[in-house]
Amino acid sequence: GAVVSQHPSRVICKSGTSVKIECRSLDFQATTMFWYRQFPKQSLMLMATSNEGSKATYEQGVEKDKFLINHASLTLSTLTVTSAHPEDSSFYICSAGSRGDQPQHFGDGTRLSIL
Amino acid sequence: AQSVAQPEDQVNVAEGNPLTVKCTYSVSGNPYLFWYVQYPNRGLQFLLKYITGDNLVKGSYGFEAEFNKSQTSFHLKKPSALVSDSALYFCAVRDRGTNAGKSTFGDGTTLTVKP
Numbered sequence: 001g002a003v004v005s006q007h008p009s010r011v012i013c014k015s016g017t018s019v020k021i022e023c024r025s026l027d028f029q030a031t032t033m034f035w036y037r038q039f040p041k042q043s044l045m046l047m048a049t050s051n052e053g054s055k056a057t058y059e060q061g062v063e064k065d066k067f068l069i070n071h072a073s074l075t076l077s078t079l080t081v082t083s084a085h086p087e088d089s090s091f092y093i094c095s096a097g098s099r100g101d102q103p104q105h106f107g108d109g110t111r112l113s114i115l
Numbered sequence: 116a117q118s119v120a121q122p123e124d125q126v127n128v129a130e131g132n133p134l135t136v137k138c139t140y141s142v143s144g145n146p147y148l149f150w151y152v153q154y155p156n157r158g159l160q161f162l163l164k165y166i167t168g169d170n171l172v173k174g175s176y177g178f179e180a181e182f183n184k185s186q187t188s189f190h191l192k193k194p195s196a197l198v199s200d201s202a203l204y205f206c207a208v209r210d211r212g213t214n215a216g217k218s219t220f221g222d223g224t225t226l227t228v229k230p
Binding site: 004006009032034042043044049091093095097100101103104105106107108109111 | 124147149151156157158159160161164166203205207217218220222223225
């Protein structure tokens with residue numbers, strides 16, 4: 001089946017640091033990728049939809065300048081958390097979109113901890 | 116607009132007993148319906164889907180789900196639970212007219228199977 005690789009799996013860094021998370025589709029081309037944030041309560045929050053070759057579409061309430069998304073190729077989308085602060089600590093998950101009746105394919109997530 | 120409700124945050128069952136995780140949905144057209152499972156610090160894994168046809172869908176690890184159009188439900192079931200089934204389960208819906216495979220997810224249900 002389709003595989004989505006997400007790196008790094010865990011990041012611990014100081015407040016003010018910018019952190020880049022990569023999401024790669026390993027065996028298929030993903031024109032669309034989704035970025036989610038998962039809170040300790042467990043629900044998934046869709047942050048943005050990443051479209052290859054064009055600007056990402058952000059959900060209401062998500063700061064575009066804070067969470068920079070780049071989807072420069074059909075196999076790679078990146079999320080950069082700029083000037084991260086402790087409140088940005090969370091579990092971030094990417095997913096490749098799919099058409100029709102096919103399920104989404106998820107990366108294994110990135111645990112971001114800002115000290 | 117589409118939405119999903121998982122009315123139970125937590126489901127507890129004894130090993131060997133049947134389990135049910137509930138899901139109801141709302142969508143303007145005909146839906147695609149999905150169940151995913153998430154283990155700690157991992158991404159979501161696809162379990163099963165409903166597209167059309169037989170209302171009882173069988174998926175991975177012995178799970179099945181019953182589509183009920185009149186009740187707009189898609190409950191996940193398993194005849195005999197295993198301790199290893201303990202995880203977080205998400206129901207998702209996608210309107211067939213939706214582009215790029217964007218699904219709407221429920222808030223998740225934590226399943227705990229006790230020995």
